[in-house]
Amino acid sequence: MPERCPHCGLKYEIETGFYWGAMYIAYALISAIFIGFLIIYFVFDLKWYEIAGAYVLTVILLIPLLVRYSRALMLYIFGSVQYKGHLKENKDSN
16 A cells, blocks of 8 residues: 555554554454345355355455455544545636
């Protein structure tokens, strides 16, 4: 991950160890996926090893996205980062 944003210069790591909290957000996301698979297991009456294999494969494939989005959520929640759309302003509107 780069140290600063190439567009606005925002420092991504606000303090040392800032992203340790993102592990808890990723854990919550993985738990939500597990609950979804648990509901599928009971609704469709599948074998436990089928649903367990599908769950493990899904989580392994989604790990890169889960890590990225948990870090982004950490920045939005605790880093005082706000999305402001496009950074370029229209010069004709002045």
